[in-house]
């Protein structure tokens with residue numbers, strides 16, 4: 572198979588979908604890899620590194636997209652990339668389609684086979700989302716602390732306090748991968764941490780992990796309202812795979828927060844859990860203020876630490892991408908249920924139920940849409 576790696580074009584997105592080590596894995600398996608010139612520079616990988624690994628360096632994005640059977644990316648294609656779509660092209664990347672109606676329509680119209688990293692699932696785990704959630708969770712703690720500084724627009728508190736002065740309060744809604752990693756950082760900084768989740772089992776696990784270093788609360792509107800009111804730093808970390816994030820924190824709740832408090836809505840890639848996080852921000856201009864509260868809503872947080880993130884991401888994506896290349900997309904998805912769950916769009920149909928429901932499309936199963944192709948292979 573011919574695999575293409577375009578340069579990411581989202582604001583301050585310095586990750587790349589394949590490292591030179593990943594290129595070697597594809598070349599050794601008999602495939603060809605085209606890498607857009609300078610695609611790896613932001614992550615510290617030069618064109619020479621890729622060429623030495625066996626990749627062909629291509630001058631323009633258009634020529635990468637046009638020549639390959641599978642595109643591997645990090646972030647969802649932006650509108651300037653939609654005209655590269657064509658029937659049967661395999662697109663393997665983060666998509667977050669429930670928050671991307673125009674991209675969904677373009678993938679459907681052009682009959683791209685779009686496989687989303689974030690919905691590939693093994694049981695209840697999301698192996699291709701986990702490493703970036705670890706990064707974003709850890710970043711959420713440190714970014715929140717930074718924006719609480721007066722010079723950055725915050726109320727001017729140190730999360731750990733000092734002897735004789737109260738510690739800052741951090742409320743984390745969603746105790747999964749992002750939430751757990753945010754808690755690790757917040758605890759490390761000495762904050763007073765509360766984690767809210769809908770799953771009693773998850774809350775038990777969190778207490779087993781962190782003991783008395785955290786408080787846990789069941790997710791319901793009353794508990795959320797109380798915890799939001801007290802929080803100096805609020806972190807949104809809820810996920811319902813594939814679906815738009817539920818707006819658990821209302822505008823009225825945000826109004827009860829102290830002026831200069833900070834919200835880091837990590838779940839913004841799925842639309843955000845805070846009603847007032849009503850738009851995505853960029854690393855260039857990461858915050859906005861509403862009701863006196865600083866909102867941070869960057870949808871590609873790991874893009875700011877690209878060296879760590881690229882290696883962590885490709886560690887998990889390459890084995891799946893190799894299956895797609897070695898077996899062909901139809902055999903790979905019919906033999907690997909985890910990968911099949913990643914298929915969000917195929918043959919002009921929406922094949923992930925939560926996306927179809929949120930965006931008002933008919934849902935058609937992968938088996939039904941690809942009935943002929945899966946049988947043939």
Ligand SMILES: NC(=O)C1=CN([C@@H]2O[C@H](COP(=O)(O)OP(=O)(O)OC[C@H]3O[C@@H](n4cnc5c(N)ncnc54)[C@H](O)[C@@H]3O)[C@@H](O)[C@H]2O)C=CC1
Pocket residue numbers: 689700701703704707744745746747748749750767768769770773790808809810811816817819836837838839840841869870871872873
């Ligand atoms: N902004 C960014 O750059 C990044 C964003 N993310 C996003 O962060 C979000 C969280 O991801 P993960 O932690 O990996 O997901 P996860 O699946 O590990 O955790 C989600 C948690 O939310 C809980 N939950 C579900 N409904 C809830 C409710 N009503 N109230 C409270 N808790 C509820 C679940 O029980 C689960 O523990 C996702 O939207 C993910 O895409 C991840 C990486 C980077």
Ligand SMILES: CC(=O)C(=O)O
Pocket residue numbers: 646665689700703704840870871872873874
């Ligand atoms: C998960 C995701 O969208 C990101 O790492 O940017």
